[in-house]
Amino acid sequence: MSPRKLADTARALLANDKGVLAMDESIPTCNKRFASVGIPQTTEARRAYREMILTTPGLAASISGVILCDETIRQQKKDGTPFLNVIADAGMIAGIKVDTGAVDLSAHPGERITKGLDGLRERLNEYARMGARFAKWRAVITIGPGIPTRGCIEANAQDLARYASLCQEAGMVPIVEPEVLMNGDHTMERCQEFTGEVLHAVFHQMFEQGVLLEGMLLKPNMVLPGLTCSKQKSIDEVGHATVQCLLRSVPAAVPGILFLSGGQTATLASARLNAMNQKFSAPLPWEVGFSFARAIQQPALDIWRGDEANTIGAQHALNHRASCNRSARRGEYNASMEKS
Numbered sequence: 001m002s003p004r005k006l007a008d009t010a011r012a013l014l015a016n017d018k019g020v021l022a023m024d025e026s027i028p029t030c031n032k033r034f035a036s037v038g039i040p041q042t043t044e045a046r047r048a049y050r051e052m053i054l055t056t057p058g059l060a061a062s063i064s065g066v067i068l069c070d071e072t073i074r075q076q077k078k079d080g081t082p083f084l085n086v087i088a089d090a091g092m093i094a095g096i097k098v099d100t101g102a103v104d105l106s107a108h109p110g111e112r113i114t115k116g117l118d119g120l121r122e123r124l125n126e127y128a129r130m131g132a133r134f135a136k137w138r139a140v141i142t143i144g145p146g147i148p149t150r151g152c153i154e155a156n157a158q159d160l161a162r163y164a165s166l167c168q169e170a171g172m173v174p175i176v177e178p179e180v181l182m183n184g185d186h187t188m189e190r191c192q193e194f195t196g197e198v199l200h201a202v203f204h205q206m207f208e209q210g211v212l213l214e215g216m217l218l219k220p221n222m223v224l225p226g227l228t229c230s231k232q233k234s235i236d237e238v239g240h241a242t243v244q245c246l247l248r249s250v251p252a253a254v255p256g257i258l259f260l261s262g263g264q265t266a267t268l269a270s271a272r273l274n275a276m277n278q279k280f281s282a283p284l285p286w287e288v289g290f291s292f293a294r295a296i297q298q299p300a301l302d303i304w305r306g307d308e309a310n311t312i313g314a315q316h317a318l319n320h321r322a323s324c325n326r327s328a329r330r331g332e333y334n335a336s337m338e339k340s
């Protein structure tokens with residue numbers, strides 16, 4: 001691995017206030033999203049949807065890189081052009097999700113562990129040969145009665161660090177995604193406590209595994225009250241709690257933090273990202289950006305609905321969300337942008 005090349009890729013993904021578009025839903029997750037809006041759950045529908053996204057005119061003005069899944073990285077446009085060429089021609093960087101999903105963690109009821117380390121070195125080398133320059137692995141942590149346990153946090157943190165180290169060996173920048181889920185009725189304070197604990201464990205394991213911090217990107221959850229918590233918080237309270245948590249647990253050598261959206265509405269995700277960059281940015285050692293899936297794609301999916309006649313409207317919605325989030329990186333987003 002070349003430390004310089006890894007750091008350059010990480011910096012390129014953060015450059016010019018752009019963000020990363022996660023369009024790497026696994027086949028079952030993509031099918032679930034399609035079912036919710038009445039789109040047939042076929043290989044061709046998934047391919048057409050990804051073509052609609054990747055051919056959005058002007059997307060690269062706000063998006064530096066896109067995360068694909070194994071199915072999509074091997075697909076082409078209807079005219080036969082490989083998606084990887086479409087991405088490169090637009091000036092974006094291709095990334096690949098390399099975990100193979102979360103399963104129940106043995107002896108830990110209600111907790112999950114992410115799979116995908118078996119054969120990972122070979123898969124990473126293949127993706128690198130295809131042209132992918134970065135990767136993603138998502139671990140999920142659930143807050144509930146008696147959970148998360150140390151056993152679950154440590155197992156996921158170690159696997160994230162092993163993944164990150166293998167990525168760097170293959171010359172790819174690892175996006176390290178430990179997601180503390182927003183499902184549940186827990187308070188924002190509990191989310192902050194566990195997000196901090198998880199991040200400490202992840203960075204400790206990355207230290208143990210020799211991961212180069214300058215050549216990785218962190219993709220955490222924002223610190224939020226649970227979806228059904230009775231004490232919801234203001235945009236500024238969320239921004240403050242999130243920045244405080246990250247300052248306490250993320251080393252300054254990490255070049256950037258790219259939030260996941262995690263089920264927040266598209267506009268709230270933009271507003272909260274904006275608050276962090278506008279009001280709490282002065283002491284931040286890393287760039288604070290986005291790598292949203294739902295908070296960029298959902299409005300476009302609702303318009304597209306599998307019908308080619310809706311392509312232009314859906315692409316407009318995609319561009320709108322991407323550019324709102326780019327504005328949020330600069331602390332220049334405001335609600336009036338949603339009206340225009």
Ligand code: 13P
Binds near residue numbers: 022262263292294295
């Ligand atoms: P959401 O933004 O929809 O949470 O997805 C981000 C992601 O990449 C999940 O792995």
